[in-house]
Amino acid sequence: MSTHLAVRTVRIALVVGVLASTAFVVRPDVDGGSDFVVIALALALIAGLGSAWSP
Amino acid sequence: MAGTITVTVGGGRSRRAAVLFLGANTLVSGAIGLGLVLAGRGVPREVLLFAMAASCLAYVVWFLARGSIPWLPWPPQLSATWLDRERPDATALRYGVVWGLAFATPIRAGSLVALALLIALANDPFWGSVVFAVVGFVRGLSGALAPWDTASDGPKLASRWPFFHRPTVTALDAIAMTVVLASVLQSEVSF
Numbered sequence: 120m121s122t123h124l125a126v127r128t129v130r131i132a133l134v135v136g137v138l139a140s141t142a143f144v145v146r147p148d149v150d151g152g153s154d155f156v157v158i159a160l161a162l163a164l165i166a167g168l169g170s171a172w173s174p
Numbered sequence: 175m176a177g178t179i180t181v182t183v184g185g186g187r188s189r190r191a192a193v194l195f196l197g198a199n200t201l202v203s204g205a206i207g208l209g210l211v212l213a214g215r216g217v218p219r220e221v222l223l224f225a226m227a228a229s230c231l232a233y234v235v236w237f238l239a240r241g242s243i244p245w246l247p248w249p250p251q252l253s254a255t256w257l258d259r260e261r262p263d264a265t266a267l268r269y270g271v272v273w274g275l276a277f278a279t280p281i282r283a284g285s286l287v288a289l290a291l292l293i294a295l296a297n298d299p300f301w302g303s304v305v306f307a308v309v310g311f312v313r314g315l316s317g318a319l320a321p322w323d324t325a326s327d328g329p330k331l332a333s334r335w336p337f338f339h340r341p342t343v344t345a346l347d348a349i350a351m352t353v354v355l356a357s358v359l360q361s362e363v364s365f
Contacts, residue, residue: 141356162289167312169283
């Protein structure tokens, strides 16, 4: 049970940490700004990896 | 999934078929990206932003609650009757085209949904093609490398890439969706 709680805490910390850090790192324009390229390529890599292991 | 091409190309020894498989994957996926940009031109920006925020939020909440990323079930598209061991090139090309369609097979990565909305929002055909070509390339790479691997079957090949196994990809997917969600929220707040 404690392991389950720890895993869930890590998940929450991960999401909150990413949300908070994004506020400082990413410029607030996802539609054509310079950060678009970085975000899009990161999504593309992760989507490719994720899809590669689909059943 | 690396086993698909292994079976397809007669034991995974046909390097020519592997290159055809990877090339078809990349090209068709790039065309899908281009199509998504063109299809998204008629959709209002606000609708795309709302759809992106909603899908990212749903994925992130699912990740927090269950520790996984939901995936869209889809009927099998890679029929076993397509296997033609006499013509490995044609078979690999056929499988590569279907894999390259991306959304025609089960979607395990939430990032693919966010990416489709993002490139529709950016409205740049060149970048739409490029980023979806990257998806197709990465997606087909593990299978296309089969002929160069010493392992002879799919499960063994899949285990050669332990770092990128499901939990790792799920965490990366959740992080990416969170970044997109935060970016959309900032974008909306700034207007």
